[in-house]
Amino acid sequence: MDTQHCTIGVDIGGTNIRAARISRSGDILRKKIVAGSRDRQTAIGLIADLIREMDGPDVVAIGIGVPGRVDAGTGMVLSGGYLDLSGCDFKQLIEQTFGKPVVLANDCSMALIGETGVGAARGAESAVMLTIGTGIGGAAMESGRIVNGKQSAGQLGHLIINHAGRQCVCGQRGCVETESSGTSLRRHLDEAGYSAETRFEDILPLARAGDELALSVMTRWAGPLRAAIGTLSATFDPAVLLLGGGMGAAAMDALGFLPKVEGWYNTDVRPAALGDDAGVIGAGLAARDAATAANAGSSAPLGGKRVLMVNGIPASGKSRLSHAISERTGWPVLALDTVKNPFLEHIEGVDRLFNRTLGKASYQAIFAVIADAPDGSTFIVDAWFGFQPIELLQQHIASSGVTGIAEIWCHAPGEVLAERYAARLDQRLAGHPGAAYIPELVELAKHASPARLGPVYDVDTTLPPADDAVVNWVRKTLQGETA
Ligand SMILES: [Zn+2]
Numbered sequence: 001m002d003t004q005h006c007t008i009g010v011d012i013g014g015t016n017i018r019a020a021r022i023s024r025s026g027d028i029l030r031k032k033i034v035a036g037s038r039d040r041q042t043a044i045g046l047i048a049d050l051i052r053e054m055d056g057p058d059v060v061a062i063g064i065g066v067p068g069r070v071d072a073g074t075g076m077v078l079s080g081g082y083l084d085l086s087g088c089d090f091k092q093l094i095e096q097t098f099g100k101p102v103v104l105a106n107d108c109s110m111a112l113i114g115e116t117g118v119g120a121a122r123g124a125e126s127a128v129m130l131t132i133g134t135g136i137g138g139a140a141m142e143s144g145r146i147v148n149g150k151q152s153a154g155q156l157g158h159l160i161i162n163h164a165g166r167q168c169v170c171g172q173r174g175c176v177e178t179e180s181s182g183t184s185l186r187r188h189l190d191e192a193g194y195s196a197e198t199r200f201e202d203i204l205p206l207a208r209a210g211d212e213l214a215l216s217v218m219t220r221w222a223g224p225l226r227a228a229i230g231t232l233s234a235t236f237d238p239a240v241l242l243l244g245g246g247m248g249a250a251a252m253d254a255l256g257f258l259p260k261v262e263g264w265y266n267t268d269v270r271p272a273a274l275g276d277d278a279g280v281i282g283a284g285l286a287a288r289d290a291a292t293a294a295n296a297g298s299s300a301p302l303g304g305k306r307v308l309m310v311n312g313i314p315a316s317g318k319s320r321l322s323h324a325i326s327e328r329t330g331w332p333v334l335a336l337d338t339v340k341n342p343f344l345e346h347i348e349g350v351d352r353l354f355n356r357t358l359g360k361a362s363y364q365a366i367f368a369v370i371a372d373a374p375d376g377s378t379f380i381v382d383a384w385f386g387f388q389p390i391e392l393l394q395q396h397i398a399s400s401g402v403t404g405i406a407e408i409w410c411h412a413p414g415e416v417l418a419e420r421y422a423a424r425l426d427q428r429l430a431g432h433p434g435a436a437y438i439p440e441l442v443e444l445a446k447h448a449s450p451a452r453l454g455p456v457y458d459v460d461t462t463l464p465p466a467d468d469a470v471v472n473w474v475r476k477t478l479q480g481e482t483a
Contacts, residue, residue: 007287008054010047010064011107011279012036012083017043018276019050021059022284024390025449026118028277030054036083043083044090048097055098061291062094063103063283065110067137069155072148075104081135103290107279108137109146109154111244111272114282116141120273121240122449123411125458128238129272130156130228131245136177140236143473144456147236157181159231161224180225182247188220200250207257215257222254226261233265239458244272285452292405292453304403305370306378306478311385312410313448314441315420317461321410322382324467325474334366335382344429352433359387367396375401378478385451393451405454406477408470412462414442 006029011018013036020031032050037043051062067081075091077084091104105113112121112129121127125144131137138156140147147153157177158170165174178184189198192213206214229241243251252271274281308325312318322333339362344350350358363383370379385393397405412420418438425435433440450456455477457470 005058005060005291007284007291008051008059008062009110009280009282009284009287010051010062011110011276011283012043012047012064012066012085013107013276013279015082017046017050018280019047019054020277020280020284021054022281022288024288026114026281026285028281031277031280038083040083040085040088043085044093048094051094051098059100061101061103061287062098063105063110063285063287063290064091064094065105065107065279065283066090067107069152070104070106070109071151072105072146073151075102077104078152101287101290103283103286105146105283105286106137106139106152106154107131108244109139110282110286111137111274111278112139112141112146112242112282113286114274114278114280115242115244115272116144117285117452118274118281118449119242119278120270121242123409123458124239125456126236126238127240127242128156128232128236129242129244130225130232130248130251131272132180132225132243132247132251133182133245135183136181137245140232140238142236144458156228156232159228161227161231176224176228179223180221180228180251182245185217185221185247185250188217192217200247200254204250204253218254218257222251222258225251226255226258229255229267229269230261230265233267238267241267241269242272243269244274244278248272289452289454304375305373305401306404306406307370307397307402308378308380308474308478309385309405309407309451309453310380310382310410311407311450312461313384313386313417313444314437315417315424316384316410316412317420317459318382318384318408318410321408321459321461321465321467321470322380324465325408325471326380328467328471329378329380329475331378331380333380333382334369336362336366336384337382339365341429344432355432356387363388363392363396367400370402371400384448386448390451390453394453397453404478406474407450407452407454407456408459408474409450409456410459410461411445411448412460414445416462417445418442 007022009022016033017036018033021029069078077086091102095102108131115121127141129139136157139154158175160174161176162174166178168175168178203214207218249271310318310322326333340358457473
């Protein structure tokens with residue numbers, strides 16, 4: 001695998017088509033936006049031109065978010081929106097044109113992958129997203145994977161909030177899209193007697209000042225949305241529910257005018273963070289994960305070696321979890337500190353730079369042990385994998401014959417890590433950074449993220465341990481990868 005490789009993310013939106021080169025860590029390296037077209041042939045031509053412009057030998061895969069329902073199994077588009085790509089094998093067409101693997105998914109699914117990867121729900125294993133624009137798009141994620149049902153789950157704009165409500169394009173009545181989309185807001189404004197020029201931004205200050213007409217529009221628009229959010233909370237109990245799309249932030253504001261409801265469902269509802277870039281970033285990340293999985297599956301003989309990465313920054317609780325998994329599975333733990341500490345004991349005057357060098361050598365030692373192990377072995381590797389570039393990890397994995405990877409991402413808020421780290425200062429060997437490291441650790445906690453070279457399981461280590469659930473997931477994931 002090329003160590004500098006990247007992917008192309010494409011987002012086919014209502015009015016624009018966006019494409020970008022996306023780095024492994026989800027950064028936009030280059031981006032271009034062109035006006036879209038309702039005409040299928042014209043749109044396909046525009047998309048192909050954009051991909052051609054972004055393509056290069058370093059591009060390993062292409063991810064495309066399309067409006068409408070997509071069959072997750074076959075990649076076929078089942079129905080369209082503004083642009084309808086149903087009935088043609090668009091995925092195969094792009095694959096054949098560019099000779100690279102293509103991942104196709106609903107545009108909101110891609111946006112959710114972007115937001116959980118590097119946006120407002122970063123690191124969340126379970127999340128739900130509603131994109132509020134002309135219509136309402138939706139996607140749900142469970143255990144780091146998009147929920148697809150038998151074909152195309154996640155059409156959350158079609159949750160029914162009033163069974164006797166307005167006719168919806170989907171064939172049902174009273175879908176949340178018919179009351180809480182951007183289009184519906186226009187209708188609510190018209191019905192309240194506001195002029196055609198009146199926008200959400202105009203009535204927001206009025207509603208804040210207690211104007212009854214403005215408040216009635218807020219209630220009519222956001223009330224059904226809150227009903228849908230309640231249904232989603234009861235159905236998925238997500239760690240985070242994101243509101244995105246062009247009207248996502250407005251919907252957050254409007255929800256604030258509704259009276260509080262006390263009850264069982266207290267979902268963390270947040271505005272999405274990546275704006276219009278969520279789709280291209282998510283499509284790029286989805287393509288990255290597909291390419292990594294394909295690579296891991298084909299690079300070594302069947303029954304090769306498996307690695308469970310237990311990842312997290314210092315004091316994130318990964319060592320306790322590693323040993324709990326080891327006790328239940330019998331798999332050995334290879335911890336960076338286990339290799340490094342004897343050197344720290346015997347070598348005097350180790351400063352931070354040398355400590356880092358020892359860390360890098362220990363990292364290499366761990367993968368040398370894995371490389372020497374027989375096929376069929378499974379190892380738990382306990383490390384803060386982000387201390388070295390991801391490319392180095394990929395090289396280690398490629399050279400040690402690993403065919404299956406799963407990752408557990410351990411995390412806790414910075415303040416908790418600081419407390420834990422401070423409590424253990426007297427147990428740390430010389431050479432480990434001391435109390436001066438704590439502010440850095442708190443800062444690191446804000447930006448650290450999983451490596452995502454395979455499926456990821458999120459563990460918030462401030463919550464009571466659920467080790468059996470973790471082990472069940474790990475067994476299923478690692479065995480599923482080689483089956
Ligand atoms: Zn509907």
